[in-house]
Amino acid sequence: MIEQTTQTETELARLPVTCIQDVLLARMIVRQESARMGFPPQLVTQIATATSEITRNVVEHSGGVGQARILEVAEPLRRGLKIAVQDTGSGIPDVKRVLAGTSPGAGIPGCRRVMDEFGITSESRRGTTVTMLKWLPLVPRQT
Numbered sequence: 001m002i003e004q005t006t007q008t009e010t011e012l013a014r015l016p017v018t019c020i021q022d023v024l025l026a027r028m029i030v031r032q033e034s035a036r037m038g039f040p041p042q043l044v045t046q047i048a049t050a051t052s053e054i055t056r057n058v059v060e061h062s063g064g065v066g067q068a069r070i071l072e073v074a075e076p077l078r079r080g081l082k083i084a085v086q087d088t089g090s091g092i093p094d095v096k097r098v099l100a101g102t103s104p105g106a107g108i109p110g111c112r113r114v115m116d117e118f119g120i121t122s123e124s125r126r127g128t129t130v131t132m133l134k135w136l137p138l139v140p141r142q143t
């Protein structure tokens with residue numbers, strides 16, 4: 001029998017994404033929370049940058065409004081930080097092309113590269129949802 005992994009999510013923050021100030025706030029919260037969880041500085045910066053890229057996209061490209069949720073994910077052997085950004089804007093016409101990095105910007109492919117899990121769904125005139133996660137491996141206890 002395959003054992004099912006138990007996973008729990010705790011919402012740390014939820015904020016609207018409507019303007020550049022919201023982008024900066026989301027970045028700051030992710031910085032704080034990832035540092036608190038024990039991510040090393042380099043990863044803190046990467047996760048914060050990915051958060052600001054994705055929330056900035058809502059403001060710059062979607063033409064709509066969005067919401068960012070920041071969650072701590074816990075499994076028996078690891079914890080992670082999850083960022084979910086949803087908007088009710090225009091949607092991305094060709095997500096595959098954007099992910100392939102052949103579109104002008106390198107924002108989304110760059111975020112996918114630095115995160116451990118990255119998902120994007122987009123529907124024309126309905127909006128876009130990006131969910132990304134970075135795992136913090138548990139360090140074995142020193143004896």
Ligand SMILES: Nc1ncnc2c1ncn2[C@@H]1O[C@H](COP(=O)(O)OP(=O)(O)O)[C@@H](O)[C@H]1O
Pocket residue numbers: 053057058061062063087089090091092098103104105106107108109128
């Ligand atoms: N939330 C969004 N809503 C609508 N279109 C988006 C959204 N995010 C990204 N896009 C589209 O995908 C393209 C690629 O995004 P990205 O990789 O972040 O590069 P950049 O923002 O530098 O153009 C954008 O130029 C835009 O056309």
Ligand SMILES: [Mg+2]
Pocket residue numbers: 053056057105107108
């Ligand atoms: Mg961008």
